[in-house]
Amino acid sequence: MTQGSATPLPAPKERRRLREARALTQAELASRLGVSRSTVRSWETGRTTPRGRKLEAYVRLLGVGTTLSDDAVSGRQEGSVPALVGAGAPPPSRENRASENRRASEDRTADGAEPAEHADRGAVDRDRDRDRDRDRPGGEGERGDADQDSAVREPSLTPAQAFDALYAFAAPALVRQTYLLTGRRELARESVERAFQLAWYRWPEVAVDRDPAGWVRATAYEYALSPWHRLRPRYRHPEAPPAGGSERALLDVLLTLPPVYRRTLLLYDGVGLGLPETAAETEASTPAAANRVLHAREAVAARLPELALPEDLHRRLTELGSAERLRAAKPRTVRHHGEHRARQWTRAAIAFTVLLIGVTALTLRTAPDHYEAPLSPPETIHGLPPRSAPGPLSAEELVLRAKLRSQTSSGPERLVPDIR
Known part of the structure; x- marks a missing residue:
């Protein structure tokens, strides 16, 4: 995809001058565009050039987008980029309106009117x-x-207000993107909610991230593409397809692609990320991401020849994401459910730890403290006569026993008794 010639982009030094004329710092401009400050600095030095939706929003904020209509940039027209991407520029400030009025007066002066x-x-x-x-x-x-x-x-802003602002900015478009990624409406909403709940749980880390919306988007995509959803009973049966025939055909083609190709195509042609950003988010090299985009486009063009051009594919992806009525939950509800889930997991961890400590203490209390050799099992010995018990004494044996008892218990007579 190449940059369109209809988008006016000034020289790098002029970009910096226009930003300063708008009383904007690099950090403020980066926050409005959803990029890092180093990216804006590289744009102003000429090392890199914005493309796609970032280019349109950047030109609009600089105030030189004379060929771009406000509806196309802010996403109010049907099938516009912010309907899918959710990265529309904020409304013009008082300084922006004053600069636009000043440029209008300069245009009138150039046409022949005398300046006031x-x-x-x-x-x-x-x-x-x-x-x-x-x-x-x-x-x-x-x-x-x-x-x-x-x-x-x-x-x-407080952490809750900052989270609510991020949710209102990224959640509606992220639900549409996840729907294109999975083809399931309920799974798309659940993935986005889980991603924002994890973001709220790790808000100190997400708040200082260079791209919080990208952090949430990557988390939602990972959850949505998890293979464990196949084992859930509610996701074993397909959902109702889109109403339109063209939207249904495009969604079927997307779902036939491998998940990694589908994700790469959605990020590059749907969201409008650059190739390095797409490769970084999909954890691949830049050549690998480029090959995935090319193969995915070829697969889509083989089934739908009218979408051979990247511009047509982007427009149809936008229309498909905007056709479904997908709504995200309120940010306060998401925060409440996330906190409730965190409390439950904390209580479960504490209960498991207490149970483990109790079992360990019981084992230490009842376990023997010395070694006892086990008894050998009895064995039967064959070949010996059974031991017989003595029977009753005869008359002679009784006489002999009485005689022995009557004699002395010591001396030779005892050792050699006289039998007479």
């Missing part, structure tokens, strides 16, 4: 001088940008 005032000439001269100072090594512009970027801003 000439105060802007001094501002243009000051901007020129500031650009000259910035171009010099170690100039005032670089020091000002370094001081401005290194300044630590005080948090203006």
Whole structure:
């Protein structure tokens, strides 16, 4: 996919000047675009160039998107990018509207109308001088940008408010994306809710992540593509397909692709991520991600020849995601369920630990403290006569016993008794 020629993108130095004219820092612009500050810095230095939906939103925030309509950028038209991606630009601020009015007055002056005032000439001269100072090594512009970027801003939102803002920004589009990934409406909602519950549980880690929406998206995709869902009774039977014939055919083609190819195609042609970002999120190399995109496009074009062009495929993916009425739960409900689940798991862990300690103590209490040799089992010995018990004494034996008892119990007579 190549960058469209209809999107006006100024030079790198002009991008930086326009951002400063809007009184925006690199961090603020990155937060509005959903990217990192290093990405914005690379755009302004010319090392990289935005593409796709990020390009449209970036141009709109800079205020030079004369060929882009507001409806196309903000996602109000049917089949627009934010309906699937959810990365539309925020509404223009007071400074943006003032800059647009100033450009409109300049256009009218260029057409032949006389300007109402000439105060802007001094501002243009000051901007020129500031650009000259910035171009010099170690100039005032670089020091000002370094001081401005290194300044630590005080948090203006509580963790709950920041989580709710992230949920409202990313959840609706993420449910549509997960539906395209799995073809199941209930699984899509469940995956997004589980991902945001895990994000709330790890909010100190997610809040400082360079792309919180990407963190949640990767977690939702991993949960949705888990093979363990096949063992659940509710997911053994397919759900009702989309109503439209073209949407049903496209969804069937997507579901025939391997999960990793389906995910790569959705991220690149559906969400609009760049190839390095797609490769990083799918944990693959950039050439491997490019091959997966090409093979997935070929598979889709073989079944649906009208979607051979990437632009047509993106438009149909957007329409398919927007056709289903998929709604996400309220952020407060998601936070409440996540906290309740965390409490239950904590209580279960505590109960299991207590049970393990009790079993260990009982074993130590009842176990023997010394070694006892086991008794050998009895064995039967053959070949010996059975032992007979003595019977009653005869008359002679009784006389002999009485005689022996009557004699002395010591002496030779006892040793050699006289039988007379």
